[in-house]
Amino acid sequence: MDVDRRRFMAGMSGLAIAGCSRAQARPGVDWPTFKARFMDASGRIVDNGNGGISHSEGQGYGLLFAVAAGDRDGFDRLLRWTEATLARPDIALYCWRFDPRQPDPVADRNNATDGDLLIALALARAGVKWREPRFTDRSAAIRGAIATRLVRKMGGRTLLLPGMDGFAFADRLTINPCYYLWTALDAFARADPTGPWRRVIGDGEALLTAARFGKFQLPTDWIDVSTAGQVSPAAGKPPRFGFDAIRIPLYAAAANRGALIAPIRAWWQSYPPAAIPAWIDVVSGQVAEYTLSPGGLAAAGRVMGRPQPGTLSIDYYAAVLQLLARTL
Numbered sequence: 001m002d003v004d005r006r007r008f009m010a011g012m013s014g015l016a017i018a019g020c021s022r023a024q025a026r027p028g029v030d031w032p033t034f035k036a037r038f039m040d041a042s043g044r045i046v047d048n049g050n051g052g053i054s055h056s057e058g059q060g061y062g063l064l065f066a067v068a069a070g071d072r073d074g075f076d077r078l079l080r081w082t083e084a085t086l087a088r089p090d091i092a093l094y095c096w097r098f099d100p101r102q103p104d105p106v107a108d109r110n111n112a113t114d115g116d117l118l119i120a121l122a123l124a125r126a127g128v129k130w131r132e133p134r135f136t137d138r139s140a141a142i143r144g145a146i147a148t149r150l151v152r153k154m155g156g157r158t159l160l161l162p163g164m165d166g167f168a169f170a171d172r173l174t175i176n177p178c179y180y181l182w183t184a185l186d187a188f189a190r191a192d193p194t195g196p197w198r199r200v201i202g203d204g205e206a207l208l209t210a211a212r213f214g215k216f217q218l219p220t221d222w223i224d225v226s227t228a229g230q231v232s233p234a235a236g237k238p239p240r241f242g243f244d245a246i247r248i249p250l251y252a253a254a255a256n257r258g259a260l261i262a263p264i265r266a267w268w269q270s271y272p273p274a275a276i277p278a279w280i281d282v283v284s285g286q287v288a289e290y291t292l293s294p295g296g297l298a299a300a301g302r303v304m305g306r307p308q309p310g311t312l313s314i315d316y317y318a319a320v321l322q323l324l325a326r327t328l
Contacts, residue, residue: 030323031069033312038062038319043077044085044098047316051101056086056094056111060118061320067125068327075126082119091149092141094119096163110165113150114179116142121184124191143188143195151196155229157207158199172224174234177211178247180204182255183328207231208248208260213239214282217263221245233282241267242279242288243317250299250321254328261303268300273307276300295321 038045038058045058059082066075085106086094096112098105120142127136150161154173161167162176185204189197210231211219221244222234233239241264249261258265268276277287278296292300294309295318301308302325313319 030312030326031065031071031074034065034319034323035062035071035074037312037314038316039074039078041077043074043079043081045078045316049315049317051099053100054098056082056096056115057118058115058316058320059086059094060115060122061324063122064118064125065323065327067122067129070129072130075122079123092138092145093149093164110163111150113146113160113162114176114181116146116150117179117181117184120146121181121187124187140191143192146188147192147195147197151200155225155227157203157225157229158196159203159207159225160200172226172235175207175223175225176221176244177208177219177223178221178244178251180208180248180251182251182257186255205257205260208252212263214280215285216267216280216282218267218280218282219245219248219264220282238281239283240279240281246296246299246321247324249303250324250328253303254324265303268304273297273300293318293321295319298322298325301325 038048039062040046044054045062047053047055047058059078062078063075063082066078082094085098086096088095088109088111093111093116095106095109096115097108099107120139123135123139123142126132127134127139146160149164152159152161152168152173159173159175160179161173162179167174182201185197185201188195189201207223207225208219211223213220213233218241220233220237220239221242222237224232224234226232249264252258252260267280271277274291276292276296278290278292279288280286293315294311294313295315298308298321300306308325309322312322
């Protein structure tokens with residue numbers, strides 16, 4: 001789903017550099033701070049950079065971090081709120097957005113596939129960690145719903161739709177490359193070897209290899225795949241390697257797919273850490289006037305073996321990227 005990532009503000013970059021440390025914190029150390037800062041008493045993860053909304057993505061991240069930290073009470077509260085508020089009654093997927101400012105906080109019933117993947121992965125890990133078959137069963141149900149509703153063929157490829165509605169057109173599919181959470185897809189392939197996951201993985205890897213644009217051969221936040229298989233920056237969206245796409249190298253590095261992100265690594269390495277722009281327009285070459293947030297630096301540090309910010313950001317999305325860099 002389209003989420004405003006403008007919280008990567010110029011002022012955040014100073015905090016990023018000031019907090020750098022070569023000693024990487026463990027999830028169990030960072031999670032209590034994240035939980036106190038972004039999780040309310042009901043189990044809702046609050047996106048403080050987006051007007052206090054919540055979304056399936058944030059709930060999925062929270063669940064993953066809680067499992068990694070061994071926090072069963074926090075996990076249970078997160079899951080209860082997620083199932084009670086975002087779970088769809090018709091299929092094992094989740095509404096993508098909760099906005100407490102609206103009369104109907106869950107007016108948009110569409111899903112966000114990355115949120116579903118994150119929740120399914122967290123449940124699978126929790127089922128093993130705490131020996132809870134109901135978590136494993138729910139994870140399998142989500143996996144099945146993704147397979148039947150969100151896997152689509154286009155241009156000779158088996159692709160992963162970002163959501164059930166709004167991304168499939170007669171002449172193209174619009175894809176978000178950062179929704180390819182390889183760790184989850186690999187786990188799906190192991191658990192369901194007869195499912196579509198090997199094709200999704202193989203064609204997804206080929207897709208990211210094809211989605212290299214401009215002078216520096218970088219992917220964009222959103223891409224289009226035509227009926228003929230042509231890959232291009234998505235129509236009607238800024239052609240940027242930016243706030244969504246920054247998760248591409250993080251997810252790939254966590255799943256030992258370094259070859260997919262060699263151009264990103266090379267572009268980042270051409271800058272000192274304090275000077276890496278938050279985004280670049282792959283068509284015009286224009287770069288942001290501000291640099292990476294603490295979260296962006298954490299992602300870059302994980303990929304390049306550079307120092308990561310040691311202090312957890314006060315911004316939801318930046319803090320998520322920091323914990324991902326230490327958890328996945």
